[in-house]
Amino acid sequence: MSTTVVQKDRSAGQSWKRHRWLVRIVAIVAIFGPGLIAANAGNDAGGVLTYASAGAQFGYRTLFVMLLITVALVVVQEMCSRLGAYTGEGLGALIREQFSIRSTTLAMLLLLIANAGLTVSEFAGVGAAMEILGVSVYISVPVAAVVVWGLTVLGSYSKAERLFLILGLAFLAYPIAAFLAHPGAKQVASNLFFPHFLATHAFLFLVVALIGTTITPYMQFYVASAVVDKGVRPASYRSERIDTVSGAIWSDIVSIFIIIATAAAVGGTGPLQSAKEAAQALVPAVGRFAPQLFAAGLLGASLLAASVVPLSTSYAVAEATGTPRSVSASLREAPLFYGLFTLQIVVGAGIALAPGNLVSLVVNAQVLNGIITPLLLTYVLILANRTSVLGAAANGRTFRTIATICVSVVGILSFIVLLQTFTGLG
Amino acid sequence: MTVPRHRRAQSTSPRRWRKPTERVRDHLDVRRALSSQVISLAQLVGRPIRDPQGTMVSRVSDVVVRWDTSAIHPLVTGILADARKGDAFVGVRDILLEQTGVRLRSAKLVVGTPVRAEGDVALARDVLDRQLVDVTGVQVVRAADVYLVNGVNGWELAGIDVGLWALFRRLLPRRCTRATPDRSIDWADLQAFVPRFDDTSGADPNHPAASAGVTGSSVELVSPAADLHRLRAKDVAALLRDLNRSQQAQLAALAEPSEAATALRELEPAKLEALLSELDENDRSRLMALLPSEEPP
Numbered sequence: 001m002s003t004t005v006v007q008k009d010r011s012a013g014q015s016w017k018r019h020r021w022l023v024r025i026v027a028i029v030a031i032f033g034p035g036l037i038a039a040n041a042g043n044d045a046g047g048v049l050t051y052a053s054a055g056a057q058f059g060y061r062t063l064f065v066m067l068l069i070t071v072a073l074v075v076v077q078e079m080c081s082r083l084g085a086y087t088g089e090g091l092g093a094l095i096r097e098q099f100s101i102r103s104t105t106l107a108m109l110l111l112l113i114a115n116a117g118l119t120v121s122e123f124a125g126v127g128a129a130m131e132i133l134g135v136s137v138y139i140s141v142p143v144a145a146v147v148v149w150g151l152t153v154l155g156s157y158s159k160a161e162r163l164f165l166i167l168g169l170a171f172l173a174y175p176i177a178a179f180l181a182h183p184g185a186k187q188v189a190s191n192l193f194f195p196h197f198l199a200t201h202a203f204l205f206l207v208v209a210l211i212g213t214t215i216t217p218y219m220q221f222y223v224a225s226a227v228v229d230k231g232v233r234p235a236s237y238r239s240e241r242i243d244t245v246s247g248a249i250w251s252d253i254v255s256i257f258i259i260i261a262t263a264a265a266v267g268g269t270g271p272l273q274s275a276k277e278a279a280q281a282l283v284p285a286v287g288r289f290a291p292q293l294f295a296a297g298l299l300g301a302s303l304l305a306a307s308v309v310p311l312s313t314s315y316a317v318a319e320a321t322g323t324p325r326s327v328s329a330s331l332r333e334a335p336l337f338y339g340l341f342t343l344q345i346v347v348g349a350g351i352a353l354a355p356g357n358l359v360s361l362v363v364n365a366q367v368l369n370g371i372i373t374p375l376l377l378t379y380v381l382i383l384a385n386r387t388s389v390l391g392a393a394a395n396g397r398t399f400r401t402i403a404t405i406c407v408s409v410v411g412i413l414s415f416i417v418l419l420q421t422f423t424g425l426g
Numbered sequence: 427m428t429v430p431r432h433r434r435a436q437s438t439s440p441r442r443w444r445k446p447t448e449r450v451r452d453h454l455d456v457r458r459a460l461s462s463q464v465i466s467l468a469q470l471v472g473r474p475i476r477d478p479q480g481t482m483v484s485r486v487s488d489v490v491v492r493w494d495t496s497a498i499h500p501l502v503t504g505i506l507a508d509a510r511k512g513d514a515f516v517g518v519r520d521i522l523l524e525q526t527g528v529r530l531r532s533a534k535l536v537v538g539t540p541v542r543a544e545g546d547v548a549l550a551r552d553v554l555d556r557q558l559v560d561v562t563g564v565q566v567v568r569a570a571d572v573y574l575v576n577g578v579n580g581w582e583l584a585g586i587d588v589g590l591w592a593l594f595r596r597l598l599p600r601r602c603t604r605a606t607p608d609r610s611i612d613w614a615d616l617q618a619f620v621p622r623f624d625d626t627s628g629a630d631p632n633h634p635a636a637s638a639g640v641t642g643s644s645v646e647l648v649s650p651a652a653d654l655h656r657l658r659a660k661d662v663a664a665l666l667r668d669l670n671r672s673q674q675a676q677l678a679a680l681a682e683p684s685e686a687a688t689a690l691r692e693l694e695p696a697k698l699e700a701l702l703s704e705l706d707e708n709d710r711s712r713l714m715a716l717l718p719s720e721e722p723p
Contacts, residue, residue: 020690087670088671088674088700091671093557093670096555097555101468101597102597105597120600211701228670229697231697231698231701232695232700233671233699233700233703319592320559321568321570321590322566322567322568322569322570322588323590324565325668326667426629
């Protein structure tokens with residue numbers, strides 16, 4: 001009897017040794033907990049492929065940039081969340097009420113362009129994911145466009161949303177892969193806490209892409225609306241602020257892990273040529289199933305955002321113009337709302353079908369976002385500075401200075417990239 | 427039955443084709459006629475104020491109307507002129523209102539520092555670009571333009587425009603556009619939110635237009651008429667979805683209590699709590715008495 005028990009114990013011990021990676025996964029998930037899972041949901045196709053590109057092209061060099069971006073992200077998200085909690089209104093409505101009609105139109109046009117770029121990258125993400133699984137882009141992208149449009153307009157999107165979220169959890173393999181790849185703690189720490197910049201156009205281009213995909217204009221509008229939807233009041237804002245700040249930090253921790261895992265796997269090999277290369281970063285965690293797992297994650301994240309991003313643009317524009325806005329309204333009742341949604345899906349899917357490298361298309365879309373970001377941030381900054389809007393909760397002198405520096409730095413970097421792109425200098 | 431040749435020829439004559447064109451022409455004539463009788467607030471703000479000799483002395487900053495529960499269409503009481511230090515008030519008797527600007531009746535004019543009286547509403551600040559409740563159409567709308575008409579008792583607030591064209595023409599140079607009503611709603615069908623008269627906590631003395639209808643200056647429905655009592659629970663629920671927190675509270679407080687309570691039951695607990703927190707003690711307890719109490723765990 002006792003012999004059997006010992007034998008069983010031994011076999012159990014050997015089994016645990018064989019599955020040491022499983023123990024590590026459980027340990028890591030236990031440490032980082034639900035925050036990591038929630039933050040992962042915010043990582044769309046554009047984000048994952050841009051972070052992977054940064055790791056592949058420049059190794060760990062962009063880690064310090066990510067640290068600075070995290071500070072800026074925290075500042076921006078906090079302002080948006082505060083505006084939502086204290087005014088009970090989304091950014092679209094606030095901009096319409098607080099700025100001239102011309103400034104409002106400019107803001108909505110910028111948001112439309114930025115989000116159209118994001119929608120392109122989401123459909124490119126679908127194409128890239130399905131290419132890994134052997135399905136042609138010319139089949140996967142049109143089918144995805146029809147499915148996303150149909151699910152959203154016909155109102156059964158919430159069920160599909162859960163499936164997309166579960167698929168997106170595949171990216172949680174990145175933190176595990178980052179640990180298992182043994183990247184060298186010293187090197188990572190040195191790149192994370194000290195600048196290792198390169199004075200090249202390619203480096204600056206990617207930095208702006210990282211800014212565009214992390215402090216994306218869509219998120220600013222989304223955060224303010226989400227706070228309003230949750231019914232957060234000024235009295236309960238303190239706990240909401242902790243949520244917003246920790247959410248922003250967690251989100252960037254996932255992004256940093258993607259860069260580390262990719263840098264450790266394929267760092268320094270130059271720009272990513274395909275999504276399959278990006279999947280190599282997951283090999284330490286899941287072995288030969290890396291491409292399939294990456295494809296599943298990319299597909300889930302892309303389909304999730306391919307609906308949410310155009311939908312949030314339609315909401316913001318309809319909110320600003322004061323026209324009907326609801327997925328429960330009929331096409332006749334809300335023509336602008338559905339028209340914009342459909343236009344973004346058609347344009348997004350159409351551009352994603354253009355021949356060329358899908359990864360670089362995604363990164364270019366993030367650069368476009370990076371260029372637009374400081375312009376829309378200026379609106380947020382002005383709103384958060386106004387005592388007529390936020391009363392005593394308006395930005396104080398210190399916060400105003402930090403926020404202005406963040407917006408200015410992002411603006412200067414975007415301007416340089418824009419200048420370099422058009423003049424060919426740098 | 428065959429149609430005689432001459433009848434067939436007649437049926438394809440230009441007359442048949444003229445019908446739609448005539449309709450369009452009629453439509454345009456009506457719009458032109460209307461545009462000559464109404465003044466668009468969006469087009470008027472920023473226009474010059476000239477003295478009887480034609481010299482520009484200031485610019486129009488806003489138009490003030492007086493809310494009077496007995497009048498369906500509030501009367502214009504004066505304009506706010508852009509002065510060096512803030513705005514100056516000029517009474518309606520001292521001016522001639524035109525779409526292209528304002529003309530002073532006399533060279534000797536007494537202007538006063540604007541002091542908001544009870545019932546005064548500055549239209550550009552409190553109504554233009556703001557959300558209003560269309561009680562008849564049961565919808566929340568945003569005023570893309572505000573129209574004034576010259577009625578029996580003088581200039582009055584006729585209604586608002588919620589059309590996209592009205593919004594679009596504000597982007598164009600003023601000389602290229604004509605203030606033709608697009609999708610207009612009669613003021614009689616509307617309920618507007620304006621800053622509470624006794625609340626100056628959010629007021630910005632330098633930019634009064636920036637402090638209306640937002641946090642710091644709580645809002646109230648300007649004419650809590652019986653119209654709101656006509657709203658059924660599903661109407662109240664539909665309107666609540668598109669209003670901000672303080673506006674939601676105002677609507678919930680003024681709608682028929684049982685209908686409002688039914689509509690509030692559809693809200694998520696956090697949103698309901700946020701809305702109730704905006705109400706004063708009386709309204710809150712009145713509505714809470716009609717809401718189902720929380721089930722014991």
